Amino acid sequence: MSVVGPRLQPTIFEQSRPGRGVARVAHPPKDALARIPADQLRSAPPGLPELSEPDLVRHYVNLSQLNYAVDAGFYPLGSCTMKWNPKINEWAARLPGFAGLHPMAPDETAQGTLQLLWELEQWLAEISGMRAVTLQPAAGAHGELAGILMVRAYHLARGDADRTEVLVPDSAHGTNPATAAMAGYTTVNIPSRPDGAVDIDAFRAALGPRTAAIMITNPSTLGLFESRIGDLIEAVHAAGALAYMDGANLNAILGRFKPGEAGFDVMHINTHKTFSTPHGGGGPGAGPVGVGERLVPFLPSPRVLREPDGTFRLERTGERPTSIGRLRTFVGSTGVLVRAYAYLCSHGAAGLAEVSDDAVLAANYLKHRLAESGAYDIPFARHCMHEFIASAATLRRATGVRTLDVAKRLLDKGFHAPTVYFPLTVEEGMLIEPTETESIETLDAFADALIEIAREAHDHPELVTEAPHGAPVRRLDEAGAARQPDLRARPTAPIDTPCPD
Amino acid sequence: MSYGPHTPADRERMLSAIGVASVDELFADIPAGLRASRLNLPDAEPELSLATRLEAMAGRNRTDLASFLGAGVYRHYSPALVDQLLLRGEWYTAYTPYQPEVSQGTLQSIYEYQSLMAELTGLDVVSASHYDGGAATAEAALMACRATRRERVLVSRAVHPQYREVLRTYFAGLQLDEIPLVAQGPAAGTTDLVALERLLAEADRPVAGVVIAQPDFFGLLEPMAEAGRLAHAAGALLVAVVEPVSLAVLAPPGAYGADIAAGEGQPLGIPPQYGGPYLGLIACTTALIRQIPGRLVGQTRDLDGQRAFVMTLQAREQHIRREKAASNICTNQALLALAASIWLAALGPHGLRDVAATGAARATELEGALAAVGAPRVHAGAYLNEFAVRVPNARAVHRRLLDRGVLAGLALADALPDEPALSDALLVCATELTTPEQITRFATELASATGGAA
Numbered sequence: 001m002s003v004v005g006p007r008l009q010p011t012i013f014e015q016s017r018p019g020r021g022v023a024r025v026a027h028p029p030k031d032a033l034a035r036i037p038a039d040q041l042r043s044a045p046p047g048l049p050e051l052s053e054p055d056l057v058r059h060y061v062n063l064s065q066l067n068y069a070v071d072a073g074f075y076p077l078g079s080c081t082m083k084w085n086p087k088i089n090e091w092a093a094r095l096p097g098f099a100g101l102h103p104m105a106p107d108e109t110a111q112g113t114l115q116l117l118w119e120l121e122q123w124l125a126e127i128s129g130m131r132a133v134t135l136q137p138a139a140g141a142h143g144e145l146a147g148i149l150m151v152r153a154y155h156l157a158r159g160d161a162d163r164t165e166v167l168v169p170d171s172a173h174g175t176n177p178a179t180a181a182m183a184g185y186t187t188v189n190i191p192s193r194p195d196g197a198v199d200i201d202a203f204r205a206a207l208g209p210r211t212a213a214i215m216i217t218n219p220s221t222l223g224l225f226e227s228r229i230g231d232l233i234e235a236v237h238a239a240g241a242l243a244y245m246d247g248a249n250l251n252a253i254l255g256r257f258k259p260g261e262a263g264f265d266v267m268h269i270n271t272h273k274t275f276s277t278p279h280g281g282g283g284p285g286a287g288p289v290g291v292g293e294r295l296v297p298f299l300p301s302p303r304v305l306r307e308p309d310g311t312f313r314l315e316r317t318g319e320r321p322t323s324i325g326r327l328r329t330f331v332g333s334t335g336v337l338v339r340a341y342a343y344l345c346s347h348g349a350a351g352l353a354e355v356s357d358d359a360v361l362a363a364n365y366l367k368h369r370l371a372e373s374g375a376y377d378i379p380f381a382r383h384c385m386h387e388f389i390a391s392a393a394t395l396r397r398a399t400g401v402r403t404l405d406v407a408k409r410l411l412d413k414g415f416h417a418p419t420v421y422f423p424l425t426v427e428e429g430m431l432i433e434p435t436e437t438e439s440i441e442t443l444d445a446f447a448d449a450l451i452e453i454a455r456e457a458h459d460h461p462e463l464v465t466e467a468p469h470g471a472p473v474r475r476l477d478e479a480g481a482a483r484q485p486d487l488r489a490r491p492t493a494p495i496d497t498p499c500p501d
Numbered sequence: 502m503s504y505g506p507h508t509p510a511d512r513e514r515m516l517s518a519i520g521v522a523s524v525d526e527l528f529a530d531i532p533a534g535l536r537a538s539r540l541n542l543p544d545a546e547p548e549l550s551l552a553t554r555l556e557a558m559a560g561r562n563r564t565d566l567a568s569f570l571g572a573g574v575y576r577h578y579s580p581a582l583v584d585q586l587l588l589r590g591e592w593y594t595a596y597t598p599y600q601p602e603v604s605q606g607t608l609q610s611i612y613e614y615q616s617l618m619a620e621l622t623g624l625d626v627v628s629a630s631h632y633d634g635g636a637a638t639a640e641a642a643l644m645a646c647r648a649t650r651r652e653r654v655l656v657s658r659a660v661h662p663q664y665r666e667v668l669r670t671y672f673a674g675l676q677l678d679e680i681p682l683v684a685q686g687p688a689a690g691t692t693d694l695v696a697l698e699r700l701l702a703e704a705d706r707p708v709a710g711v712v713i714a715q716p717d718f719f720g721l722l723e724p725m726a727e728a729g730r731l732a733h734a735a736g737a738l739l740v741a742v743v744e745p746v747s748l749a750v751l752a753p754p755g756a757y758g759a760d761i762a763a764g765e766g767q768p769l770g771i772p773p774q775y776g777g778p779y780l781g782l783i784a785c786t787t788a789l790i791r792q793i794p795g796r797l798v799g800q801t802r803d804l805d806g807q808r809a810f811v812m813t814l815q816a817r818e819q820h821i822r823r824e825k826a827a828s829n830i831c832t833n834q835a836l837l838a839l840a841a842s843i844w845l846a847a848l849g850p851h852g853l854r855d856v857a858a859t860g861a862a863r864a865t866e867l868e869g870a871l872a873a874v875g876a877p878r879v880h881a882g883a884y885l886n887e888f889a890v891r892v893p894n895a896r897a898v899h900r901r902l903l904d905r906g907v908l909a910g911l912a913l914a915d916a917l918p919d920e921p922a923l924s925d926a927l928l929v930c931a932t933e934l935t936t937p938e939q940i941t942r943f944a945t946e947l948a949s950a951t952g953g954a955a
Contacts, residue, residue, distance in 0.1 A: 008808070011613055012613050024578065024852050025852060027855055033858055035861075035883065036750075039726075040752055042749070043752070046850055047620045047850070049846055050851075060586045065606065067592065067603065082596060094584070098559045100564035102574055102576075103574055105562075108903070109566065109903070110563075112557075138636065141819070141830055174818075253537075256536065276504075281839065282796065284834050325670040328632050329663045329779075333779070335778050342551060346548065348542060365518055383530070438506070472603070482799070482814055487627070
């Protein structure tokens with residue numbers, strides 16, 4: 001935060017003054033647009049803001065300081081893997097040869113990037129145990145769509161048109177059922193066991209001739225590895241269906257479990273989780289998808305191909321008619337993939353295994369600290385993977401303080417909150433994911449803060465229920481925002497017409 | 502190398518606190534039969550050698566060419582301040598603003614982005630961003646289906662061929678028909694409105710939306726207002742696929758009756774990066790607010806009455822509505838929306854107009870220079886800064902020019918193998934980065950490659 005305290009900013013429109021601003025580009029000839037019919041032209045210029053460079057830079061610097069970020073502190077947001085974003089990755093993506101390359105540039109002018117993408121596919125195939133990988137999807141949910149469309153193409157190619165259902169546990173990320181619906185399937189929600197864990201037997205019972213696929217997150221959204229996953233996959237295949245793995249939790253299992261080897265047919269990988277590409281305030285991400293042998297023919301196009309002479313090229317339009325087609329323009333979010341490649345190379349095989357070992361170790365240590373304190377419920381006593389569930393259910397009954405309040409109070413103590421009320425199957429749940437890049441001192445400080453908040457809940461509950469106190473703003477009127485949506489500012493000053501040149 | 506902080510002593514302390522002898526015990530839930538085979542991957546690479554190798558790889562890409570390639574991705578000047586601000590960790594290492602009290606920077610920047618795009622498009626509701634122009638166009642078409650409760654969309658064959666491919670992928674279970682183009686005369690290369698009217702009138706096949714690009718894939722200006730009238734008369738929505746820099750000077754979608762605008766935000770100062778990350782734009786009229794997919798940020802107040810910003814109308818989204826959501830989208834392109842906002846604010850209204858008009862002026866020069874060496878335009882209609890030229894053996898000529906340091910746009914035979922009439926054409930563009938020297942060089946090399954008059 002700024003040394004003189006956080007400062008809310010007027011909008012950029014409120015700071016605009018006609019006539020301010022810097023000429024960045026020379027004025028064109030006055031008749032530049034004379035050949036364009038008048039009825040195709042804009043009658044008034046868009047009301048963009050006009051600011052001096054110092055005012056503009058200060059606006060965005062001051063705004064940035066209202067954000068919490070990994071560069072500023074601990075961000076234990078469960079299922080999001082907010083690990084350190086290595087700085088060399090940013091440098092690499094900005095190399096002019098990578099950043100300046102046009103996506104329709106001829107293959108012979110793009111050999112550096114094509115080689116990088118091809119090698120990245122090999123790395124990800126080895127890590128996931130899959131036969132082949134597409135780098136095209138722009139995010140995890142986009143990868144899910146690619147995966148489920150491939151499942152659909154597979155069944156249809158076999159003349160198996162009666163499979164209309166996708167089975168999803170009720171603890172799944174919301175993207176799973178939404179993806180199945182987008183691909184034209186009916187979602188069958190499989191209720192969790194009373195303790196919130198995935199009910200493998202209920203899954204098996206729901207399988208049948210209408211099942212196209214199951215979608216399952218492993219480790220689960222409770223941070224637990226599904227020990228019976230092998231049996232389930234076997235049952236899925238026996239029913240003629242395919243098994244999709246949501247790879248959101250891959251950070252727990254690098255070098256320990258390869259989904260492809262275990263029988264999963266398709267999975268997506270979130271590079272912005274496991275492979276350190278920064279989350280950017282909500283995006284961009286990238287969602288490469290790995291597939292087993294049966295789905296290779298259906299991979300999105302274009303694939304990156306290596307020729308016998310060692311050169312690389314993109315598959316041409318229509319070259320592989322079995323493909324499900326394109327999910328977006330061009331080969332993928334290459335700038336994100338360059339960062340993921342740099343991350344993988346800097347770790348190597350041993351480093352990647354160490355990532356998961358340390359992520360799981362840190363999560364278990366933090367879970368142990370909280371369990372030992374008795375301040376919160378820890379619904380699953382067994383060892384967790386890279387994240388775990390804590391709950392304020394008992395605390396709420398004793399003090400009235402809810403998980404939401406605990407989350408807000410953590411902000412006062414200098415930490416980002418965990419993911420709260422997800423999965424929906426746990427009462428007053430907090431999903432805590434420390435990642436492998438936080439020191440034991442940070443983990444201890446976070447545990448101490450959570451324990452102190454529980455104490456405050458007993459002694460001074462209003463301190464917690466009215467939190468945050470030290471953030472740039474207090475709690476917001478979210479209902480009011482939805483009741484009367486105000487989604488845009490209006491320019492406050494008229495724009496000079498025409499251009500003052 | 503590892504970015505982790507743990508010393509052997511730290512690990513020992515954690516293991517003993519947990520009460521296990523080794524980290525292997527923590528993985529006991531993975532049954533023996535499912536444990537991974539050894540990771541067969543290279544060893545870790547120290548930062549210096551990795552940096553050296555990445556530089557060499559980047560250096561193998563040819564970004565030194567005099568490039569006239571656009572086709573949906575356009576290079577523009579980016580003021581130095583833009584990337585310096587984007588490198589602030591408070592922006593790029595934050596996540597989705599789930600805790601709004603400590604995310605006001607991201608939230609206000611998205612609100613401002615929505616406002617800037619509303620100004621450019623003339624439409625009041627703007628999503629916080631989508632993956633790219635292709636996916637945004639597909640989402641816009643699906644949105645038209647939800648809004649009209651119809652399942653058929655018409656897309657012009659002058660929409661970018663890759664956007665049409667994405668539409669086909671997303672429309673696997675719905676109906677998608679293509680609108681042919683005018684073959685000859687002054688309107689050649691634009692959407693055939695007579696054919697559109699016929700398609701709209703087909704019995705028992707009601708149309709949800711009509712998707713037309715402005716400018717179209719060939720750089721031509723389309724009769725958007727007339728297309729909109731035809732669509733609306735049939736109860737369908739008009740989806741305009743727009744290029745945002747052009748909106749500095751061209752009539753905005755809101756002015757010609759578009760219900761939804763979709764497009765690629767990359768031209769707003771985002772580097773080409775061989776395909777992304779880019780910025781998918783979706784804007785719509787207020788009437789369609791409940792149907793727009795993706796995040797929205799709205800203004801509100803905190804408990805003390807201070808103005809603040811928050812994600813809103815989330816009942817449309819997957820984490821609340823699950824299988825009934827408007828889309829499965831979760832991650833968006835917030836950092837790219839920020840980049841576009843800073844770029845637009847750095848240029849201002851006059852700077853943006855200068856960029857768009859300079860591109861048009863350079864394109865006029867390019868047209869003259871190419872025509873003078875025997876490469877006339879293919880189409881007669883008005884264009885902004887991109888157009889197709891007729892060059893015999895276009896593919897081979899394109900190849901030959903590459904050897905001489907000129908990237909002669911796009912050989913349309915490669916992008917549109919199903920348009921034989923364009924097999925001898927190149928699609929070329931100019932922006933403010935195109936220099937008169939590059940134009941002269943292109944014309945000279947083209948003349949020598951084709952034997953045309955210099």
